Amino acid sequence: MNYNNILIEKENGIALITINRPEKLNALNKATIEELHHGFGSLEKDAEVKVIVVTGSGEKAFVAGADISEFANFSVEKGTVLAAQGQEMLFDFVENLDKPVIAAVNGFALGGGLELAMACHFRVASDNAKMGLPETSLGVIPGYGGTQRLPQLIGKGRAMEMIMTAGMVTAEDAYRAGLVNHVVAQAELIEFTKGIAQRIMKNSGVAISKAIQSINANFKDGVNGFETEIKAFGECFGTEDFKEGTTAFLEKRKAVFPGK
CATH class of the missing domain: 1.10.12 (Lyase 2-enoyl-coa Hydratase; Chain  A, domain 2)
Structure with missing residues (x-):
């Protein structure tokens, strides 16, 4: 499959998926979700790949959210299908991959971006990262698993506040809450994350x-x-x-x- 919205690099057992829509701050549209599904699926079958790292292109954003222009005029029925298909195709799919998936969160991880990071098996953030689920400010709720995974990671009370206020947290706040495992300088993010991947690869x-x-x-x-x-x-x-x-x-x- 030819990819227009993601890049895949493989080296020494580690695959790096980069969501590459910098002009849209790497927002998730339908095509990108489909490409990610295919990319993750192909890497899971690749015997040479032991660990997968996913990040966003540029220095501003991991994924700044879903592409709102695609669903602004959806009906109840279409909105329900959007969430169901997205969860099955990408978010649940990533969570249940047999191979470890680490999110290297560079910059903004908002809405669907944070939901993708939470679907990964764990997260490393750059020190400039900001995370949040702003959906209630748009008159909707997180639909890609955010209302379920965020409480699992940081607890019910903190999750309620984040979702209700539609606010963002800093990388340090996310670390203290247990949302991310590590915070490092942005320039070191990918190499640091690959270092963890190398430690994982020593095991069965x-x-x-x-x-x-x-x-x-x-x-x-x-x-x-x-x-x-x-x-x-x-x-x-x-x-x-x-x-x-x-x-x-x-x-x-x-x-x-x-x-x-």
């Missing part, structure tokens, strides 16, 4: 995939996360990664995981 990709599934299970209605963990734990014993990991430990050497 199969085990990491099982861990993602088990952690996510705790936040799904009707799913017993403990049972999911037990099943995934048992399945690890049948993998080549488990045999290599335990053998390497007993032989007092570093494991070289085959990813199987």
Whole structure:
């Protein structure tokens, strides 16, 4: 697939997806969501890729929100479909990828941009980043999972205030609230995030995939996360990664995981 709105670079097991609509502050329109879906899906199938990092082009914005011009005149029915399709195609899709996805938040992450960052497995922010869900100032609510993921990350009370006031928080505020894991200078953002990716890559990709599934299970209605963990734990014993990991430990050497 030829991409018009995203860039993909791959190096040493790390894939970097850059949302590339600088003239729109990387706002998410339908075409960009479709390209991201395809990009993430292709990287998940790529055996050479172990970790995915997603960021925005330029220094101003990760993603400044959804492209409001696309849905300003939507009906109730169209609005409902917009949210349902977007969640399925991108936000839930990213959250449930088998490979780790890290958001490198450079600049503004607003509305759908923050929702995309929250769908990633964790977040690193540049020190100039600002985050918020301003939808109520437009007469609507977050529709790409924001009302669900924000309380999971920072707690109900803080999430209520952020959504009701439509306000933004700084990178430091986001760090203190648990919304992001690290805050670094913008010039260091990508290399710092890749450094975390390299640490992840030293471990078993199969085990990491099982861990993602088990952690996510705790936040799904009707799913017993403990049972999911037990099943995934048992399945690890049948993998080549488990045999290599335990053998390497007993032989007092570093494991070289085959990813199987």
